[in-house]
Amino acid sequence: MFMKDMSVKAIADVLEIEPATVCRWLGRAGISEETIIKGYYELQNRKPPSDDKIHPPGGGRKKSVEKDPTLLSDLETLIEPTSHEDPESPLFWTSKSTRMLTKELKKMGHKVSNSRVGDILHMLGYSLQANKKTTEENSHPDCDKQFNHIYEKCKEFQKENQPVISVEAKKKELDGNFKNEGKGRLSKKDSLTENIYDFEGNELGKVNPCEVYDLFRNKGWVNIGIDNDTTSFAVECIRRWWNMMGCEQYPEAKILMITAECGVSNGDRVRLWKIELQKLADEIGLEIFVCHFPPGTSKWNKIENRLISQITSYWRGKPLTSYEVIVKLIAATITLKGLKVKCMLDKNEYPKGIKITKEEVEELGFIRDEFYGECNYTFRPRSKNIKEVIL
Secondary structure (H helix, E strand, C coil): CCCCCCCHHHHHHHHCCCHHHHHHHHHHCCCCHHHHHHHHHHHCCCCCHHHHHCCCCCCCCCCHHHHCCCHHHHHHHHHHHHEEECCCCCCEEECCCHHHHHHHHHHCCCCCCHHHHHHHHHHHCECCCCCCCCCCCCCCCCHHHHHHHHHHHHHHHHHCCCCEEEEEECCCEEECCCCCCCCCCCCCCCCCCCCCCCCCCCCCEEEEEEEEEECCCCEEEEEEECCCCCHHHHHHHHHHHHHHHHHHHCCCCCEEEEEECCCCCCCCCCHHHHHHHHHHHHHHCCEEEEEECCCCCHHHCHHHHHHHHHHHHHCCCCCCCCHHHHHHHHHCCECCCCCEEEEEEECCCCCCCCCCCHHHHHCCCCEECCCCCCCEEEECCCCCCCCCCCC
16 A cells, blocks of 8 residues: 655555665666656656656757758758659658758758758658569450460370470670679689670670470570571571470470460561461471460569579679580589570571561461460461371
């Protein structure tokens, strides 16, 4: 039971112990005598005796914007021309740093520090932000259905032991003593030196890697082109894969399934792509069934993370000084899951600007799939020795 005056002596009298013992208890509990007194009077809804030591409402150090009435308006004037507003968020961001803003405010006669300017910006709703890839464009209306269609077709081909490959052209690489992103382990005595500027040289220039990935056997083929990255070059990559690898791995193949993006060289609307695929079907005597991924879904293409990313990871930190180095680095790419890659330099020329009319494409007679025929279609070989189709 608390007494009227909650002092250490009063507590000691109630508990019948020495005041020194009460002090030790309060000290061990981290509680001072003043706190005990204040708490007691708060429970009694009375002002404690030490109330004169507490700041009254509105007391304490004044804020900078209160001491300097024009500071807030001047700061808003400085950031308004360069500020940007996100219409879907209450947050704002500005491109000017707090140091630059502080310097400008001091020129205007304000006494303010960098940290104080940062606090005022936070109070106004500004925050330090960077651009993020978070906004997704409108997806294709049949995106999910197309993915399911490709998945079901892949299972069907796998069950019948028919080849399924994915095709994609990798970004162009500078061939020469240029910096290659990433780090590799070297002896302390060795060091890699590259040219300061990544200017394309007259001797080698850029190379165009085009990849084919066998989804079932985890095998890759890379065609290194030194001319233009055209549709003819992409189909040539498929042709070389079949002649060098595919025909040996699938001797009983009747039909070849190709998954490709809606890119520039192998897009579903590229007429030359269809002309070249028909030629390929005629040459190898197989039906060719093509499925295109919906626009903007390249990250879900298995060739991206199973082949291309592995090649990029393997040659990280190594300058691509010659064609031979590029071919050897790609061919040496392996993974713990058994990925094996073959690579070849393609010295053929692939001219640009080949015009194909709509009538030429219609004469091919390729078969569009019942579901979304623009992105799913089949080419049949026009030669006399056509293999029996089992699918």
